[in-house]
Amino acid sequence: MFVLGSDITIGKYKGVKPHEVKITKSIFEYVDRAKIQVPITARIVRAGEVITATAETAKLFEEGDKVVIKLGYNGVLKTEFEGFVSRVNFAAPLEIECEGYSYQLRKKSNEGTLKNIQLKDLLKIITQGTDIVLGDDIPKFLINKLILKDKDGCRILEELQGTSKQLIKFYFTGNKLYAGLLFTNTKAKAEVKYRLGWNVLKDNNLKLRQARYDKVQIVWIGEKPDGSKVTARAGTEGVVKTRTSHTINDKDSLQQMADADLKKYSYDGYEGKITAFGQPYCEPGYKVILTDEKYKERGGNYLAEKTEVNYGMSGFRRIIDIGEKL
Numbered sequence: 001m002f003v004l005g006s007d008i009t010i011g012k013y014k015g016v017k018p019h020e021v022k023i024t025k026s027i028f029e030y031v032d033r034a035k036i037q038v039p040i041t042a043r044i045v046r047a048g049e050v051i052t053a054t055a056e057t058a059k060l061f062e063e064g065d066k067v068v069i070k071l072g073y074n075g076v077l078k079t080e081f082e083g084f085v086s087r088v089n090f091a092a093p094l095e096i097e098c099e100g101y102s103y104q105l106r107k108k109s110n111e112g113t114l115k116n117i118q119l120k121d122l123l124k125i126i127t128q129g130t131d132i133v134l135g136d137d138i139p140k141f142l143i144n145k146l147i148l149k150d151k152d153g154c155r156i157l158e159e160l161q162g163t164s165k166q167l168i169k170f171y172f173t174g175n176k177l178y179a180g181l182l183f184t185n186t187k188a189k190a191e192v193k194y195r196l197g198w199n200v201l202k203d204n205n206l207k208l209r210q211a212r213y214d215k216v217q218i219v220w221i222g223e224k225p226d227g228s229k230v231t232a233r234a235g236t237e238g239v240v241k242t243r244t245s246h247t248i249n250d251k252d253s254l255q256q257m258a259d260a261d262l263k264k265y266s267y268d269g270y271e272g273k274i275t276a277f278g279q280p281y282c283e284p285g286y287k288v289i290l291t292d293e294k295y296k297e298r299g300g301n302y303l304a305e306k307t308e309v310n311y312g313m314s315g316f317r318r319i320i321d322i323g324e325k326l
Contacts, residue, residue, distance in 0.1 A: 002073040004316055008036065010085065010096065011065030013044075019093045020312035021069060023081045025100075026321075027284045027305050030157055030170035030177075032100030034069060034081045037093040037312075057094050061085055067098045071278060071311050078281045080309055082174045101175045104130040105153025114146045119160075119168075119179060122146065126153040127177065135178035137187060141168075142250035144222075163247040167260045171284060178285070181256055183263035183324055188287030188303065192280050194320075196292040199280070205272035206298070206322065216241055218261040222249025234258035235266075269302055269325040278316030283307055287326055301326040 008016040019037040041054045065085040070077040084103040089095035099106075110126055119141040123134055126148075148156065157170050170179050173189070196203050215238030222230040222245050232254035243261065248254060274290075282288065282304055292298040306321035 003075075004311070005072050005075055005077055006311065007068075007070040007077050009066070009068045010036070010061050013060060015045075017042075018312065021071065021309070022311075023069065023307075023309040025171070025284050025307050027169055027171045027178075027303075028166075028182075029306075030154070030172060031102045032081060032083060032172055034067065034083065034098040036067075036069070036096040036098065038096065040092050040094050058088060058090055061088055061096055063087065064103075067096075071309070071316065073279060073316070076279075078279070079174070100172050101130070101132050101177070102154055102172065104132060105157070108153050110148040110151055110153065110156065112148050114148060115144065117143055117146070119143060122156075123177065123179060126156055131175050132172075132177050133175060135173075135176050138179045139181065139256070140252075141181075141256060142253045143247060144224075144249050145247060160247075163245050164257055165243055165261065167257050167264070173283065173285070181260040183267055184256065184260045188326060189283075189285040191287040191289055191301075192282040192304075193289045193291070194274060194276060194280075196274075196290070196298065197294065200274050200276050201317070202273075202275035206274065207271045208298075209267070209269055209271050215239070216262065216265045218258045218265075219243070220245065220254045220258045220261070222246075222251075222254050224249050230254060232258040234262040267324050270298075270322040273319055273321050275317055275319050278309065278311065278318055282318060282320055288320065288322060290322070 008018060010016050021036050023034045025032045038057050040057055042057050044051050044055055063085050067083050067085060069081040071080050072078050083098045083100040085096055086099040086103060087097040120138040122143060160168050167182050169182050194200050217235035217238055217240045219242045220232045230249050230251050284304055284306055286304040288302045288304050290299055290302055302322045303324040303326055304320050305323040308319040310317045
């Protein structure tokens with residue numbers, strides 16, 4: 001028998017009892033999100049004693065309150081989300097919208113212009129003064145020029161994603177910020193095992209993707225201030241796709257982007273989702289060891305790209321987007 005359990009802290013209030021909880025995380029998105037639904041009235045308990053008859057929950061929480069969500073079964077709880085209240089929606093039940101540690105980047109303005117700076121050093125600058133720590137293995141990646149003046153940290157990350165055609169990825173695990181290039185040198189943070197038909201409730205969205213059907217050539221061109229150009233190529237056959245950057249013109253960095261761009265079009269793996277129970281735990285960046293007794297070819301090791309957690313009166317479910325084959 002499995003008994004649902006939760007331990008939710010919002011600001012100074014611990015043990016908040018929710019109606020529903022929804023949490024979304026992705027390696028393609030640096031904003032972790034959570035939505036907590038709670039009753040519009042509640043009782044506050046201190047040291048086991050009720051200290052208020054009723055309280056309006058909308059008045060108890062405010063933007064910026066620290067949020068920690070732990071969920072699980074039979075008293076075994078796992079931290080599913082860390083962040084801050086970003087908005088309180090006056091609905092019935094009350095909705096508390098939460099944002100991960102990108103919230104601190106959004107609240108921090110930056111100044112100056114940076115030239116010829118490594119990605120990791122840039123991230124050290126924009127996270128200075130926050131509770132954010134940088135993940136391991138941030139690759140060497142040279143940014144030739146970036147204006148920081150009057151930009152918050154989130155806008156800077158968005159600008160880097162835009163100039164790289166969404167090839168540079170940023171995502172959080174708690175307060176740890178990871179950065180790198182999509183589909184290149186992927187190292188799983190941990191692993192989880194799922195067996196289709198056993199601890200997977202639904203898998204009919206999985207679609208096999210094979211590289212031989214997507215032949216392309218990628219050309220990245222970096223334009224320097226003097227008008228000269230630096231070119232990097234990846235792929236030897238297929239349709240040519242050309243990209244241009246005014247922010248990145250270092251040869252090695254352009255080549256990394258070209259390789260990542262090619263991989264985006266030509267990786268083997270699955271596109272789609274599986275729906276599983278809340279445990280075992282899985283989050284974006286995990287290696288999913290997938291087995292299928294009925295269709296052996298569907299087995300393999302894959303990257304978890306996105307997770308959606310739903311917890312409440314209807315149960316505890318984890319939806320996992322499966323992607324690149326590792």
